[in-house]
Amino acid sequence: MIQRTRRSPLLILIGILVVAALLFWGWAMATLNFSYSEGERNGFLQKFSKVGWFCKTWEGEMLLTSMPGAIPEKFHFSVRDDAVAAQLSAAMGKRVTLSYAQHKGVPTSCFGNTEYFIEKVQVQ
Template structure:
């Protein structure tokens, strides 16, 4: 009876370790997001993780969307801090169903960052300049009708 209990506990622990390994090493999706670093801070009571936020501006004057992310590597966090205030592109991987937030508070883990020098271009159509019509001479406006 005691032996089967320890076997059961061992199988449960092995399954938990396998689940954590699988969720951290297999990415559900990956991609890039561009924007301006709003914040990056190290958070957590027991497990300290780097958590950040990027403001993504689609065109000038638009309300920015926020992209919240986690950083697992100290070198990537240092690169992000060095590029604060600049437009950056973050490469990320999405890891779903990570069982604890000791690895990060979000499911988006940044894997690389690079600075972008160009400004976003508006996709709005150009506005036509106002038409300047010549003013009618005052003499023709006040002339009596014939």
């Protein structure tokens, strides 16, 4: 007779958790490394700060330049690079052009509160 060995429920649980962690990591890396769209926005940097209870992220707001008399539109963005964050802090209140990459489906706000991540800053 063939005797079956029974797997420990703890071993099965650990295996499920490892697979779940690998899937989460793979999804996060895919969404952060492949952009949905890229572009530039031009306007006045209105707000920029490091926010969050547990995961501190750089978040900002820019008033987009528009036609005279029109209601200005706000562009909310996140920054992952500390060097870019330093440039933005120095450019508060100035007219800037922001180069961004849009990353859809980022799994948690620990990477940023928006899907628009700034990659380059040009002060005008």
